[in-house]
Amino acid sequence: MTATVLVVEDEREIRELLRRYLERAGYGVLTTGSGAEAVRLLGERGVDLALLDLGLPDVDGDEVLREARERGRVPVVVLTARTAVEDRIHGLRLGADDYVTKPFSPTEVVLRVGAVLQRARGTATGAAPVLSYGSGRLRIDEARHEVVLDGAPVEVTPTEWGLLTTLASVPGRVYSRYELVNRVRGYEFAGYERTIDSHVKNLRHKLGGVGPELVETVMGVGYRLGWSRDP
Numbered sequence: 001m002t003a004t005v006l007v008v009e010d011e012r013e014i015r016e017l018l019r020r021y022l023e024r025a026g027y028g029v030l031t032t033g034s035g036a037e038a039v040r041l042l043g044e045r046g047v048d049l050a051l052l053d054l055g056l057p058d059v060d061g062d063e064v065l066r067e068a069r070e071r072g073r074v075p076v077v078v079l080t081a082r083t084a085v086e087d088r089i090h091g092l093r094l095g096a097d098d099y100v101t102k103p104f105s106p107t108e109v110v111l112r113v114g115a116v117l118q119r120a121r122g123t124a125t126g127a128a129p130v131l132s133y134g135s136g137r138l139r140i141d142e143a144r145h146e147v148v149l150d151g152a153p154v155e156v157t158p159t160e161w162g163l164l165t166t167l168a169s170v171p172g173r174v175y176s177r178y179e180l181v182n183r184v185r186g187y188e189f190a191g192y193e194r195t196i197d198s199h200v201k202n203l204r205h206k207l208g209g210v211g212p213e214l215v216e217t218v219m220g221v222g223y224r225l226g227w228s229r230d231p
């Protein structure tokens with residue numbers, strides 16, 4: 001079944017460029033340059049994902065994003081001209097599933113759209129696994145974005161989530177600070193490898209007494225997850 005992507009972008013050239021690439025990749029495409037019309041289209045059936053420019057002339061992109069969230073689970077990939085970290089975080093708080101910063105490569109946008117749709121389908125069918133570590137002491141639920149340690153939920157920021165899930169993707173493998181900054185920067189990127197240390201510190205604090213043994217420091221290299229994944 002073909003997925004339908006709604007492209008919300010007031011710049012005609014970008015809109016048409018995205019339409020061309022998405023259609024070539026086999027998607028059905030609806031386009032609009034108006035936030036108000038986007039809200040209307042989201043209310044109707046048949047939109048599987050919205051590509052949303054935050055800077056729209058009529059309704060603010062934030063409003064459209066909020067509507068998409070309120071009207072059910074339509075995944076949203078935000079297009080933003082602003083590269084500011086706050087902008088990314090702001091959008092993630094409102095529930096965007098991914099970000100593309102302008103100027104972008106249309107091929108990259110198509111790839112991101114595919115990845116987000118795949119993730120959304122996995123969530124809908126319950127296919128996204130709950131990963132378990134240390135004989136069930138740590139559980140990471142990717143679909144629900146939840147971390148549970150010794151039975152108690154741990155509230156983590158998007159950056160801490162990115163750090164933990166990266167380390168947990170291959171337990172025992174050492175990740176350098178540079179690697180971690182690069183992998184986590186979809187959420188937040190301050191540009192200094194040193195900032196990773198303070199995020200790790202906060203994450204360990206939230207993980208209580210087990211923090212340091214769970215997120216291990218490898219002197220002179222970086223960090224690794226100290227527990228192995230349960231079979």
Ligand code: CA
Binds near residue numbers: 009011053054055
């Ligand atoms: Ca715009």
